[in-house]
Amino acid sequence: MARCGRAGRGTARRGTAPRSAASSGTATAGRGPARAAQRRQTVIAYLFLTPTLLFFAVFLALPLLFAVLLAQSRWAGFNLADIEPVGLDNFTDLFAQGSTFLTPILTNTLLYAIGTVVIALSGSVVIANCINNLRFQGVWRTLYFLPIVTTVVAVGNVWKYMYEPGGLVNGALNALGLPSVAFLQDPDTALPSVVAVQAWASVGTAILILTAGLKSIPETYYEAAELDGADQFTIFWRITLPLLRPSLLFVCITQFITGLQSFALINVMTGDGGPGDATNVAALEIYQQAFTYGDWGVAGAAAFVLFLVIALITMAQLWLFRRKGEDA
Amino acid sequence: MPRIRRRFPWMSYALVGIGAVVTLVPFLDMLLTSFKGPGEYGRLPYRFLPEAFDLANYRDAIRQLNLPLLFRNSVIATGLVTGSILMTSSLAGYALAKLRFPGRDLIFRLVLSTMMFPPFIFFIPHFLILVHWPGAGGNDLLGRGGAGLTVSLAALVMPFLVSGFGIFLMRQFMISIPDEMLEAARIDGAGEFTVWWRIVMPQTKPVAVTLALLTFVNAWNEYIWALLVATANPRLMTLPVGIQMLQSYLDPDRTVPVMMAGLVLSILPILLLFLILQKHYIRGVMLSGLK
Amino acid sequence: MRRREFGAGATAALLAATGCGAPEDAGVDDGGVDDSAVEGRGSRPGSPIVLTLLSHYASEPLKSALQSAVDAWNATHRRVKVRTTAVKFTDLLTTYMVRQAAGQGADILHPYCLWTGQLVQAGVLRPAPPEAVRRIRRDFSPAAVTASSVHGTVYGYPTEVQTYALFYNRRLLRAAGYSGPPRTWRELEEAAYRTARRDRHGNTLVQGFGLSRFDDSTVVGQTLALLAARGGSLLTPDGRWTAIDSAAGRDVFDLERRLIDRGASDTGSTLPKAFPSGQVAMAISAGWWTAVLRGLMGRAYRDVGVAPVPGLAAGDRGTLATGFLLGVNSRCRHPEAAWEFLRWLNAVPVPARARGGDNGRGRDGDRGGDSGRQVSVTRMSALQVSVGSMTGRADDMRALLGPGSGSDPNLGPFLDALRYADPEPNGPRAQRVKSLLRKNIETVWTGRRSVDEALRLATRQLNQELGR
Secondary structure, three states, X not given: OHHHHHHHHHXXXXXXXXXXXXXXXXXXXXXXXXXXXXXXXXXXXXXXXXXXXXXXXXXXXXXXXXXXXXXXXXXXXXXXXXXXXXXXXXXXXXXXXXXXXXXXXXXXXXXXXXXXXXXXXXXXXXXHHHHOOOOOHHHHHHHHHHHHHOOHHHHHHHHHHHHOOOOHHHHHHHHOOOOOOOOOXXXXXXXHHHHHHHHXXXXXXXXXXXXXXXXXXXXXXXXXXXXXXXXXXXXXXXXXXXXXXXXXXXXXXXXXXXXXXXXXXXXXXXXXXXXXXXXXXXXXXXXXXXXXXXXXXXHHHHHHHHHHHXXXXXXXXXXXXHHHHHHO | OOOOOOOOOHXXXXXHXXXXXXXXXXXXXXXXXXXXXXXXXXXXXXXXXXXXXXXXXXHHHHHHHOHHXXXXXXXXXXXXXXXXXXXXXXXXXXXXXXXXXXXXXXXXXXHHHHOOOOOHHHHHHHHHHHHOOOOOOOOXXXXXXXXXXXXXXHHHHHHHOOOHHHHHHHHHHHHOOOHHHXXXXXXXXXXXXXXXXXXXXXXXXXXXXXXXHHHHHHHHHOOHHHHHHHHHOHHHOOHHHHHHOOOOXXXXXHHHHHHHHHHHHHXXXXXXXXXXXXXXXXXXXXXXXXX | OOOOOOOOOHHHHHHHHHOOOOXXXXXXXXXXXXXXXXXXXXXXXXXXXXXXXEEOOOOOOHHHHHHHHHHHHHHHOOOEEEEEEEOOHHHHHHHHHHHHHOOOOOOEEXXXXXXXXXXXXXXXXXXXXXXXXXXXXXXXXXXXXXXXXXXXXXXXEEEEEEEEEEEEEHHHHHHOOOOOOOOEHHHHHHHHHHHOEEOOOOOEEEEEEEOOOOOHHHHHHHHHHHHHHOOOOOEOOOOOOEOOOOHHHXXXXXXXXXXXXXXXXXXXXXXXXXXXXXXXXXXXXXXXXXXXXXXXXXXXXXXXXEEOOOEOOOOOOOOEEEEEEEEEEOOOOOHHHHHHHHHHHHOOEEEEEOOOOOOOOOOOOOOOHHHOOEEEEEHXXXXXXXXXXXXXXXXXXHHHHXXXXXXXXXXXXXXXXXXXXXXXXXXXXXXXXXXXXXXXXXXXXXXXXXXXXXHHHHHHHHHHHHOO
């Protein structure tokens, strides 16, 4: 009722629009007398899309263009007129002998992403599967989700101080009679320590997505397996995991990409990627090259390289999983 | 639908319990450290519980942080981003789901492709675009000479006003709204805007709440961009950045507890919001897994 | 060069004053926020010119020391007002770069001399006018002038000069049987091993020699000071190549590695916290640390002694000098006013009381305010000395810190070092060079690379950076 009344006001505002033509036009576009209505709908559609398209033009297309330009320029300064094209010089600098960009920075980036995915994925598969056996599932999932809604500044700092000599983790180690570990100061442990935190913070999302996947596995499969006398482990290995593949793929790809491009946690926990370059990753290096050293060109080139790496890896992952899916 | 096991799943309880402890302990440590007195943090051997529940750290955090400014910036920026993404996503989502026009598929594919680009490519160009925004902040019409939009809160929100994911989410949801319902309204003479606002929008409420919540949490927690903007203009500092700035060096005994107090204050609102609305939020994350 | 930053919330606290400022407010030159709340902007006719000054003097006692000098200017000058803003030292370079990029650079900058080359190349700093250059060359020590110049062009007043020396804890050395500080490397190493102690978990109780790994400046500063004392230098004389891969460089890397391997240094501990707690017997740091330690340690500061950085033989002298300069932004719209303020601050001697080392907080009661005598020094010299630092004006320093001034005797070795210290190279990529060097030093400390590998890699990386 109310809806009709409001619709009527809409009509009044529109004046004497040929209402029958308009409606038949949208219902069955292309059937004849509806050209004008179709044109009107096009105009309206683009009107609705205007903010979006404008935004993409200014904050997507233009920046991409600029990024490509910047990667091939040397620009020491802040005046747009000073941008000087240098071709591929920035790229050769990045990969020159002794440059830190390939090793350790890009290697760290990959290790960071792989480590996060492996820990978060295996942890979340186990936990999601266990939660599925329990009561109060919502409560458990909510609990595991708390780190996700917490700012990286909180997550990073809490863990940073837990890793300190006087912090909780070393306190626990000492209580067990073990020696202290300089987690973030020792380059052998620094990267794994940060990876553990990134994984800790992303397990919640993975659990949720895997739970959605678990719920979509038909109950009959489990019943059949139990009738056959399969034990829990076999059921998990033979039924749950294979049928969970789409969700696993999704978690894997999104977490991997996130891992490749994230540096906020590292920035909070180790500042500039220390000790040495032990926790320096590509995105952090880009940020520092640009905003601390003012070397926009090298930063742009590095961003370009990282983008290519991410695109290639994503495609490889998609291809790999798709092929496996066909085999199964 | 939970499957009821025959035996008590003690193994599952054990694993989930251990995981829960690992998840919760850092939060507890944050809370307990925030009460520790001067010299108490960092003393060996480590003690989990504070000697006394001292509120001085909270007083210090509030005094040093200028919380009103930080909260104001965070709230305004988060509100603007959330509002804008809701608005643009539902408008664009509606056009892509329910209107027929040339170029629709192309635009939809463009929207999908925007989700591919990692944010770090955009840091530098976005910053420079905002600095050289024509006519703003003392700039001339070619965007030279002034500070551009980096003098205003616009700098915090501009790069986040539209979300490809949001449009995608809205479109997927709106597709399932029966065409007949829209037809009926159109037959009654409603224009497309009215159809969108009066018929489609009320139906998308569940997904809109979800999208709003996802956006809100992301925007509230935004750190790297906010750090850059605050470096250019400290009056635009948001909560996470402000607390990070509390980092000190020479007297960690004192600073760490104060910082933890600041962190507790800053994550409290968002944790409460999440706990109250967690159903919607969790659905959103699950939806994102189904695309 | 780490600054005094306890109470670092000051950065954020500065925001307090302008909480009400409208965010859309398009004040172009408003580089930050200040304590003095609302003031008119310089653009309106009749209202005063407002110059912003951005430094790292974000915490006490530096913040108040600078502010009181600025307040004195503002009280006596009606046409030109100065507003101070500050960020932490670790954020200072990024802040200069980002604010300049955003067209919000402050009018007056106070950069670390290491960055002079980078800031000049980026067009941030404005060359000093001729009369200022004449005064600077005449009155300041050559190392300070060199540090504030690029290719012979002077970019500002060298406000602060820091030299590096050996800090030691008398109590810990005495307990290990030493009556005085080590005078040679051999003595230093021996004393380091004999003072170090650990508990049964392997937690360090006392470090013999503390290595700070807080930031580029502490890591590299202590290493370059040792290098200079050993007779080496970071760059070749023409500044185009690195000279780190030399006998001297190898010795320094070896020494640091040995100290860690044999348990005399624990790089996992936080030196600025451990030393004042009496958990470190020796460490190398710059003069500003005296004031910090006095503030943190109270009466226990009597245990702290300072000696020149030991060389191979007793009497070998060499160390590192670093510093800051006060310059004017190339985008400043009132450069004459800015240079006039800097002259007033840095080049005009005024009567002052020689009471060096008292940081004004009156923590130690054993030094009375009446021990000073009247001298004539610049406001900046008085300011720096009041916070335990020095300017490059050697005459001022002698007047304020010399014998009979009643100043902290621990400052003596830093003053002496002005004569023989090497300035830190400041080419356009100097900060990059420094952080690359730091990373290589840390790989040696942590045992990730051998000394040879680290020296080779550092040489390659530094030379590539210097060639850019």
